Amino acid sequence: xxxxxxxxxxxxxxxxxxxxxxxxxxxxxxxxxxxxxxxxxxxxxxxxxxxxxxxxxxxxxxxxxxxxxxxxxxxxxxxxxxxxxxxxxxxxxxxxxxxxxxxxxxxxxxxxxxxxxxxxxxxxxxxxxxxxxxxxxxxxxxxxxxxxxxxxxxxxxxxxxxxxxxxxxxxxxxxxxxxxxxxxxxxxxxxxxxxxxxxxxxxxxxxxxxxxxxxxxxxxxxxxxxxxxxxxxxxxxxxxxxxxxxxxxxxxxxxxxxxxxxxxxxxxxxxxxxxxxxxxxxxxxxxxxxxxxxxxxxxxxxxxxxxxxxxxxxx
Numbered sequence: 001x002x003x004x005x006x007x008x009x010x011x012x013x014x015x016x017x018x019x020x021x022x023x024x025x026x027x028x029x030x031x032x033x034x035x036x037x038x039x040x041x042x043x044x045x046x047x048x049x050x051x052x053x054x055x056x057x058x059x060x061x062x063x064x065x066x067x068x069x070x071x072x073x074x075x076x077x078x079x080x081x082x083x084x085x086x087x088x089x090x091x092x093x094x095x096x097x098x099x100x101x102x103x104x105x106x107x108x109x110x111x112x113x114x115x116x117x118x119x120x121x122x123x124x125x126x127x128x129x130x131x132x133x134x135x136x137x138x139x140x141x142x143x144x145x146x147x148x149x150x151x152x153x154x155x156x157x158x159x160x161x162x163x164x165x166x167x168x169x170x171x172x173x174x175x176x177x178x179x180x181x182x183x184x185x186x187x188x189x190x191x192x193x194x195x196x197x198x199x200x201x202x203x204x205x206x207x208x209x210x211x212x213x214x215x216x217x218x219x220x221x222x223x224x225x226x227x228x229x230x231x232x233x234x235x236x237x238x239x240x241x242x243x244x245x246x247x248x249x250x251x252x253x254x255x256x257x258x259x260x261x262x263x264x265x266x267x268x269x270x271x272x273x274x275x276x277x278x279x280x281x282x283x284x285x286x287x288x289x290x291x292x293x294x295x296x297x298x299x300x301x302x303x304x305x306x307x308x309x310x311x312x313x314x315x
Contacts, residue, residue, distance in 0.1 A: 028292040035291065036069040038217035039178065041273075043207035043264075044076040044122065046224040048281035058222075059125035061287040062183060066132060071178045074126075074133075074185045075210060077203030078110075078118040085113045096160050097151035098256035102200045107162040110200045114187040123185050133183045138190040139198065141173035144206060146190035146199045164190050164199025166206065169213035186210065208264030212271035219268040220290065221261050222281030227299035228254075228262065241300045244269050265301040276301040 042062065048054040065072045082100070083093045086109055094101040102110060119135045126133035138144030146164030150157040177184045188206040190199050204221055211219040227238040228250070242250075247266050254262060265276035279286045279298030289297050 031292045032068055035217060037071070039071040039073060039211075039214050040065060040218045040220065040291070041073045041075060041207050041211035041214065041216045042287065043203055043219070043221045044074050044281075045079065045203055046222050046281040048222050048286075049076070049078065049118070050080050051282075054281065054284060055121075055125055057284040058281075058287070059122070059128070061285055062126060063129040063132060064288060065291070066181075066183055072183055073174060073178070073210065073214065073216075074122065074183065075188060075203055075207035076114070076118055076122060076185065077188050078114050081118055082110055082113050085109050085117075095256070096158055097153055098259050099149075099151060099160055099163055099202055100200065102161040102163050104162060107198065107200060110162075111189055111198060114189055119185055119187045126183055126185070132181070133185050134177050135185045135187070136173060137187040138201060138206065142168075142170045142191075143173055143186065144169055144188075144190035144201065144209070145193050146201055147192055147194050148197075148199070162197060162199050164192065164201045166190060166201060166209045167193075169209055171210070171213050174210070174214065202260045204260040204264040205267075208268045208273075208276070211268045211273045211276075216268075216273050217275070218291070219265065219273050219276040220287060221264065221276070221278045222286065223258075223261060223278055224280075224282060225258075225278075226280045227278050227297070228258070239299050241302065243302055243304050245304050247301055262301075269301050269303045274303070 044058060048058050062072050062074060086093050086106060089105070089109055091103070091106050091109065115137050123133040123135045136143065144166055145168040147167050149163045149165035150159060152158070174184045174186070186206070188201045188203040190201050191197070192199060207221065208219055226236070227240070230237040230239055244266055247262060251259065251262060251266070261278055265278065268276040277290055277298050277300045279290050283289065283297065286297060
């Protein structure tokens with residue numbers, strides 16, 4: 001009998017190189033078990049929205065969650081795309097209190113970009129992997145209703161135009177899509193019951209409100225930084241985990257751009273969401289790294305101990 005040692009060595013090498021893959025899958029097992037059947041709301045934004053490779057990786061991650069037994073819901077804004085479109089229309093972009101000042105003319109552009117461009121592209125990327133994603137806006141089926149939002153700056157309420165503050169969430173359409181195995185992709189636009197106007201809603205705020213209303217396990221906010229820094233700009237050390245009360249104390253000193261994100265995380269964990277995470281959307285497959293690995297990345301916000309005891313462990 002002739003023994004082919006060359007083939008034996010090839011087989012051994014194949015087994016050896018496959019071992020790390022098996023280890024990764026085993027590490028993911030407890031997290032897959034914990035999150036199976038749970039709703040995860042993901043705010044899609046930042047650099048991940050404009051880099052083709054990152055967009056493709058994001059879509060792969062979301063589809064992976066769906067096939068792994070989770071129920072992902074995507075909420076998106078479109079800051080870079082809106083700014084570019086406003087420039088083309090000769091409308092100046094202005095921000096106050098971390099929010100875009102939205103005139104009536106600007107609102108027409110915002111609506112067109114969010115529902116007609118960003119959402120369509122994202123739905124298309126997800127549906128490359130099967131008939132999964134369905135796009136809707138907060139206007140559809142009264143998913144989100146809002147009233148005019150006036151932020152406080154230096155002790156005074158400021159008019160920033162067609163910017164909305166969410167007053168109600170109807171999860172019926174989203175729940176129906178999830179029950180049908182679909183991936184809802186929601187544009188952060190809402191209609192007001194007060195005046196009938198359509199409002200631009202900050203996507204971080206919208207994602208947090210939806211996560212709370214859906215009773216989501218996790219809210220994930222993709223951004224252009226590694227997480228919440230310990231002492232920015234003096235240090236680039238990222239806070240890996242903090243409680244709602246700890247975050248509340250930090251809010252007054254945060255940069256304007258981080259405030260809506262962290263306020264959203266705070267709202268979520270104080271209204272039944274087990275964890276809220278801010279992660280770096282510039283990292284490919286950041287969602288999978290955060291949910292299915294022991295180390296995770298970014299910053300995780302958890303309820304205070306008393307809330308955890310009432311609602312279950314948020315670890």
